[in-house]
Amino acid sequence: MEHFLNEDIAKQFASQGLGDFASLWDLKLEWFEPVNERREGWSGVSRYTLPSEAPLHVFIKRQQNHNTRQLLHPIRGIPTFQREYHNIELFRSRAIPTLTPLYYGKRREDNNDQAILITLALEGYENLYDWNQKRVPQQPEAVTQKALAAIARVIRNLHDQGLAHYCLYPNHIFIRSPETSITALDQNPEIIRLIDLEKSRRQPFNHIRRFKDLECFIRHAQHFSLTHIRFLLDCYFNGDAVSGGKHLHQHLLKALRDKNDRQPGFYRT
Secondary structure (H helix, E strand, O other): OEEEOOHHHHHHHHOOOOOOHHHHHHOOOOOOOOOEEEOOEEEEEEEEEEOOOOOEEEEEEEEEOOEEEEOOEEEEEEEHHHHHHHHHHHHHHOOOOOOOEEEEEEEEEOOEEEEEEEEEOOOOEEEHHHHHHHOOOOOOHHHHHHHHHHHHHHHHHHHHOOEEOOOOOHHHEEEEOOOOOOOOOOOOOOOEEEOOOOOOEEOOOHHHHHHHHHHHHHHHOOOOEHHHHHHHHHHHHOOOOOOOHHHHHHHHHHHHHHHHHHOOOOOEO
16 A cells, blocks of 8 residues: 655656655665664654755655554554554644645565655744744744744644644644745645644544643643743633633643642743
């Protein structure tokens, strides 16, 4: 099983001798970050540039026996990239800004499950943790608030559609710098992107999907301003627009206060 985003992308890869799973698997590249090893499997990511008139910067993710069990696959499971690819496609179909998938393929080779996922690199983006550290202290407060409102809008749209991210750390939210131009493959009206969708899924219970994601964000928002976190929550709930939102909003503010009391200095005041 393998699938390119479209025929033009397939031709670009084929022009470099990378038109099928085997050639992509055998491509010699350095790892972009340490390989993730668990049980008898591994998963790693490399950065690659497809040379052309307009070079295409991509991330090639490869894994072997790095599976997750599901109800329909309780023994061997499926590649975690398969679930991530499915969720990327689901988010895109719901107009939730995420990565652009260029290729997904899997095979069974010598009794090993192998999978490859290629996505367009987020050029001109940075994760929210780095953005908060580097840009927020230097930019006007109005610019920061506009970005936080956009983040709240994207997360709210995700939840309104019955979906939950389930790993909503600040470094899984990417924000585009104002000076970055939008490419043809990156038509995104929002300045935000959600990544790392391996754990994302439908969650029918309104309170659970909203609380799990927002509490996760609060718990990992180290060095964020308390004022900015409260502003993001205010934008998300927008008065009484969310069913049961008033109680949930207060519950999250209490979680924020409790975290700040337990770990003084974790947030900026």
